Amino acid sequence: MTLHNKVAVVTGGASGIGEAVTRIFVERGARVVVVDLQQEAGDTLVADLGDAVAFLRGDVSDRAVADRAVATAVERFGALDILVNNASASRVRPFTEQTDDDWKLALDTGLFATRNFMLAAYPELRKARGAVVNFASGAGIDGQPNQASYAAGKEAIRGLSRVVANEWAADQIRVNVVSPMAKTAGVAAWAEANPEQYALSAAKVPLGRFGDPREDVAPVIAFLASDDARYITGQTLMADGGAIKLR
Numbered sequence: 213m214t215l216h217n218k219v220a221v222v223t224g225g226a227s228g229i230g231e232a233v234t235r236i237f238v239e240r241g242a243r244v245v246v247v248d249l250q251q252e253a254g255d256t257l258v259a260d261l262g263d264a265v266a267f268l269r270g271d272v273s274d275r276a277v278a279d280r281a282v283a284t285a286v287e288r289f290g291a292l293d294i295l296v297n298n299a300s301a302s303r304v305r306p307f308t309e310q311t312d313d314d315w316k317l318a319l320d321t322g323l324f325a326t327r328n329f330m331l332a333a334y335p336e337l338r339k340a341r342g343a344v345v346n347f348a349s350g351a352g353i354d355g356q357p358n359q360a361s362y363a364a365g366k367e368a369i370r371g372l373s374r375v376v377a378n379e380w381a382a383d384q385i386r387v388n389v390v391s392p393m394a395k396t397a398g399v400a401a402w403a404e405a406n407p408e409q410y411a412l413s414a415a416k417v418p419l420g421r422f423g424d425p426r427e428d429v430a431p432v433i434a435f436l437a438s439d440d441a442r443y444i445t446g447q448t449l450m451a452d453g454g455a456i457k458l459r
């Protein structure tokens with residue numbers, strides 16, 4: 213499937229799953245505005261991928277950053293066809309110990325950033341009959357302990373996505389959600405520090421492993437963003453080795 217001549221904004225696109233998305237998008241012919249906090253990782257991407265990537269250092273919690281990302285897409289690449297709301301940050305501890313600041317971090321970088329980027333992108337997405345890919349988590353769908361603020365934000369993103377998929381269908385804008393399971397650098401470090409826990413978690417995945425961000429997860433996002441998925445909207449697609457089966 214091709215993303216030839218498409219222009220995308222990928223939040224959190226400088227490392228982890230977001231970096232894999234940026235790279236596969238460029239390989240498939242897209243140009244990408246990467247929004248991330250990590251300047252060095254952004255510079256590396258630009259050095260590797262050249263003019264196909266514009267890096268914008270910014271915090272997705274800040275609404276002005278969403279506006280700047282859309283303006284950058286239009287100024288540098290002439291349009292905006294695809295929005296990938298991948299960035300997210302959160303803290304892991306029991307519900308009774310989660311602070312207001314923990315909730316603020318999870319919701320500001322997850323739910324509200326997703327809302328702000330969708331609002332900022334809407335005028336361009338409408339012109340392009342574009343696509344949005346938002347991010348959920350098995351932590352929300354399954355209710356994993358110690359992840360209350362993150363899980364609540366992720367499930368709110370699924371509800372928001374279904375509503376907006378219905379509202380924007382009239383504009384032929386598709387809004388879908390991916391729920392990944394990937395061995396990013398962070399997960400790999402955790403696996404190395406907790407090999408038994410990691411083995412237990414991996415054993416629960418029917419396909420027997422955590423996904424590779426580039427080989428297993430990014431292609432699913434590329435598919436949802438592409439015209440091959442033109443008749444799919446309002447869905448959550450699990451890219452998790454079969455760990456959770458949505459009905």
Ligand SMILES: NC(=O)c1ccc[n+]([C@@H]2O[C@H](COP(=O)([O-])OP(=O)(O)OC[C@H]3O[C@@H](n4cnc5c(N)ncnc54)[C@H](O)[C@@H]3O)[C@@H](O)[C@H]2O)c1
Binds near residue numbers: 321
């Ligand atoms: N890795 C998994 O197994 C897994 C499982 C379920 C859901 N997810 C979801 O997939 C997405 C990507 O996950 P990941 O594991 O690659 O995450 P990650 O933590 O490895 O990478 C997140 C990226 O977002 C950036 N970022 C964080 N806060 C930001 C902010 N405020 N402003 C701008 N950029 C910011 C980081 O710098 C980083 O580049 C997230 O939405 C996550 O919740 C991942």
